[in-house]
Amino acid sequence: MxxxxxxxxxxxxxxxxxxxxxxxxxxxxxxxxxxxxxxxxxxxxxxxxxxxxxxxxxxxxxxxxxxxxxxxxxxxxxxxxxxxxxxxxxxxxxxxxASSFFHLFGYEGQKKIARRIVQLLKPQKDSLLVGRQVGNINAHEEESSASGSGNMFLQNVDSWKQMWSEIGKETGTKWKAEAALEDWPMVGNKVSWHKEGTKRIFFSVRRL
Ligand SMILES: C[S@@+](CC[C@H](N)C(=O)[O-])C[C@H]1O[C@@H](n2cnc3c(N)ncnc32)[C@H](O)[C@@H]1O
The missing domain is CATH 3.40.50.150 (Vaccinia Virus protein VP39)
Incomplete structure (x- = not known):
């Protein structure tokens, strides 16, 4: 859960x-x-x-x-x-x-989702986004047949904060983005997207 x-x-x-x-x-x-x-x-x-x-x-x-x-x-x-x-x-x-959701898309797709989230949330302090997804120690975009969109951007803490800083500038809004990478016991099973450096990333993004 x-x-x-x-x-x-x-x-x-x-x-x-x-x-x-x-x-x-x-x-x-x-x-x-x-x-x-x-x-x-x-x-x-x-x-x-x-x-x-x-x-x-x-x-x-x-x-x-x-x-x-x-x-x-x-x-x-x-x-x-x-x-x-x-x-x-x-x-x-x-x-x-939004869990196991952003990671289904590349970086630009994730930014489109983030902009939609800014539109959906109340334009007030403490509006909140939370979620978790597949991440990686080294943020990168890769092709993936698992994602449906053809590629997925795997975030780390820095890239997640960077993306929300870009979203803030582009939308004229301010956000406190936090994230943490955690080990994933499933890593090691033979799943195609469990490559080296795979972690789970938990995040929250709070409107300031
Ligand atoms: C991997 S599941 C995650 C489900 C759930 N949030 C969880 O954590 O178990 C991703 C979900 O996103 C939905 N999805 C994929 N592309 C979407 C899109 N463009 N708009 C809305 N939902 C989408 C899929 O149908 C799927 O149910």
């Missing part, structure tokens, strides 16, 4: 339990992290999941058997589309979670 592993998790749960803040899980897949938040006492009404594939959202309902009880909204949308079902959420989200 991804979300529960974040340092910011108690803050996220506290803020969302108040009932007046909104959370978006970008690339939520089956929406498992949304269900984790509900289990931890967050009202489902403040949670929104979004994924490219409607089929994954439907499978989430089948898996958790909660189509008629879960109050959260799920939206099928491509994060790269400037006009989509996400458009109505612009400027209204307090916390965005």
């Amino acid at each position: 991804a979300l529960g592993g974040f340092e910011t998790y108690p803050e996220i749960v506290r803020r969302l339990k108040s009932g007046d803040q909104k959370y978006l899980d970008l690339g939520c897949c089956f929406g498992q992290d949304i269900r984790r938040l509900v289990t931890d006492g967050v009202p489902g009404e403040v949670l929104i999941g979004s994924d490219l594939h409607q089929g994954f959202l439907d499978l989430g309902y089948s898996l958790f058997k909660d189509k008629w009880t879960l109050k959260s909204e799920f939206i099928a949308a491509d994060v790269f589309e400037s006009r989509s079902a996400l458009t109505s959420l612009e400027g209204s989200i307090d916390i965005i979670h």
Whole structure:
């Protein structure tokens, strides 16, 4: 379970339990992290999941058997589309979670996602992005059949901070980007993208 592993998790749960803040899980897949938040006492009404594939959202309902009880909204949308079902959420989200998501794309793709996140978050202090993904001690871009987009940029702490510094300058906004690389017990298994230097990177980006 991804979300529960974040340092910011108690803050996220506290803020969302108040009932007046909104959370978006970008690339939520089956929406498992949304269900984790509900289990931890967050009202489902403040949670929104979004994924490219409607089929994954439907499978989430089948898996958790909660189509008629879960109050959260799920939206099928491509994060790269400037006009989509996400458009109505612009400027209204307090916390965005994006796990195993940025790494599906190259550096320029990741910057496009970051700019979309700036648009979606409330333009106010403490708007927050959290997530984790595959990273590498040496930040680099590589071709990858696993990513779907054909390439993936593997971030380290410095490149992550650098990207958010660029995003801040380009959008006229200020962010405190933090990240940490952690060992990944799965590394060593025969998975194509587990190359030398592979780590997991956990991050948070907070609007100042
Ligand atoms: C590797 S999964 C991560 C799922 C979940 N966040 C997790 O950590 O387990 C990446 C998800 O991103 C979604 N995705 C890929 N490209 C997307 C896009 N352009 N817009 C929105 N979602 C996308 C995929 O459908 C998939 O569900």
